[in-house]
Amino acid sequence: MAREQVFVVDRAAFFGGDWPHGFQPIDAPRAFLQRALQLGRYVDREEAERTPAWKQWIPYCVLRCGDWGPDGDPAERGVLAVQRTKGGGEARLHQSWTIGMGGHVEPADAAASHPTGPDAVAFFERALERELSEELALPAAGLPRPRLLGMINDDTTSVGEVHAGLAYCLDWNVPLGAAAAEPAIREVSKLRGSFRHLADLAELWHTPEQFESWSRFLIEAGVLGDMGATPPGHATRAGAESGLDSLDSAEP
DSSP, rough: OOOOEHHHHHHHGSSOOOSEEEEOOHHHSHHHHHHHHHHHEEEEEEHHTTTTTTTEEEEEEEEEESSOHHHHHHGOOOOEEEEEEESSSSSTTOEEESSOEEEEOOOOHHHHHHTTTTOHHHHHHHHHHHHHHHHHHHTTOOOOOOOEEEEOTTTSSSSGGGGGEEEHHHHHHHHOHHTTTTEEEEEEEEEEHHHHHHHHHHHHTTSSBBBOOOOOOOOOTTTTOOOOOOOOOOOOTTTTGGHHHHHSSSSO
C-alpha cells in the first residue's frame, strides 16, 4: 500500500528559517505562491509530521455568506464555524473550533491544476478545492473562487511547528438563512458545524481558547470584521489594525 505524501518546503527556505508568528498579509500573492511551489516537494506524511525542519503548506479557507461589501448589512452576515470532534485524525485539535477549512496538498493536485506544469495559483487553489469537496457537500453550482489573504504560522504548538497556512477567504453571496443548509458537513464523524451568525461567533469568542490558533489569528486580523464583542483584556496581535480594507485589497 502506497504511503500518503504531502507537499512541504524546507523551513530554512523562507524567512531565513525564522518564520513570523501569527497572520502575515502577503503583498505579492502570485510571486509568493510561485516560490512556495518551486521550492516545495512531496514527502511521506508520517515523516513530515515529525520533522520541524519542514513546513507542510495547508490551504486554509474562511467561508463567509451574506453581503460582505462596504454597503452590506452586517446583521445578515455569517461564517462557516466548525468544531473538530474526537473522530478526527489529529488528536491535538480535538474539540477546538475553527473558521477555516482545508488541508494538505497532495501529488494529484499538480496534474489537476495544469496538464503541462502547475501554475502556482491554480496549484494551491486546486488543493483547496479538493479538500473542501472532501469535507463539505458543496452546492451543485459550486462556490466562488477564493482570495488569498496571507500566511498563518504558529510554531508554539506541536501541530503548528510542522504546518503553515495559506489563508484564503471565499464569499458566498447568499443570505445567511439560505446558506445554513449547505454546504453541509460531509465528514460528520470528524466535524460538526454550519454557517453561523456573527453574534454566535461573538459569544464563542468570549473564550478565544476554544478556537484553534490559526482561526484566532484570522479573527484578530479582522477577517470577520466587527463581531460586536471583544474578549475583555484580550490583546490584538500585530496586523489586526489593518482590518478588512487591506485584506480585501490583495491581488488575486
